[in-house]
Amino acid sequence: MAARGTAPGHDGRISAVIDFGDLTCGDPATDLSVAWMLSTAQQRTALRQAYGRAEDATWERGRGWRPPCPWSS
Numbered sequence: 001m002a003a004r005g006t007a008p009g010h011d012g013r014i015s016a017v018i019d020f021g022d023l024t025c026g027d028p029a030t031d032l033s034v035a036w037m038l039s040t041a042q043q044r045t046a047l048r049q050a051y052g053r054a055e056d057a058t059w060e061r062g063r064g065w066r067p068p069c070p071w072s073s
Contacts, residue, residue, distance in 0.1 A: 028054070032062030 032054060035044045048054055054062070 027058075027061065029058050029061030030065050032059060033065035036063045036066040 032051070035047045039047060048059060
């Protein structure tokens with residue numbers, strides 16, 4: 001079940017999902033945590049260079065936000 005307006009559709013099919021799960025967090029590290037969950041070390045290096053504005057502390061907080069899982073290190 002989705003709140004009205006959070007699953008926009010077209011022709012009766014969902015075309016997007018708007019997730020407000022970490023909206024109030026206010027810490028960019030929550031966005032960077034995906035690098036630790038889904039990327040290899042080489043990919044994380046490239047992502048960090050492309051992102052450009054992550055200080056060491058922000059980057060490490062992103063690592064801390066990731067859930068414990070066997071494929072993230």
